[in-house]
Amino acid sequence: MMKQKKKNRLVQKLIGIVTIFIFGFMSQAYAQMDYKKYCNSRFNFCVLYPVTFGVGPSPDNNDGRKFYDREGFSMTASGMYNVLENSLKKEMKSQEEAFDTVTYRRMKDNWFVLSGYSGKDILYIKTYIAHDTLYHLYIRYPESLKKEYNAIVSKIAKSFKPR
DSSP: OOHHHHHHHHHHHHHHHHHHHHHHHHHHHTTTEEEEEEEEEETEEEEEEEESHHHHHHHTTEEEEEEOOTSEEEEEEEEEEEETTOOOHHHHHHHHGOSSSEEEEEEEESEEEEEEEEEEEEEEEEEETTTEEEEEEEEEEGGGGHHHHHHHHHHHHOOOEEE
């Protein structure tokens, strides 16, 4: 009986070590993947996206693009004229409606970030107001893949900005 318990503990430790190794390797692989740059000529902004992601068709009004993978990650980068002349605070309040729970918020001079949950997904929104334009980055992915996507989201978010 005692030998069986020791054996079970050893097996559990090995499974734990293998799991940590696999997730660490996957996170590192995601962090080191190659990226392409998408630039929007109509609203004059750019954003990086992993080369392995699919790219949606360009909409007729050329306001942005959608990017996605097969694991449930989706991203939309777009621009629109600020015809209602929303302030940054008003726009942030409006975007909060997309969340069930906001876990992070940050505002600077001409941009804000919101992050949190919508259902079982993580939702990340970054918005700039500049040049009478709203620039939006929406990222959504399954919470279960948070570790794998953290490096990707960080790189994409840092790259997204109006020119």
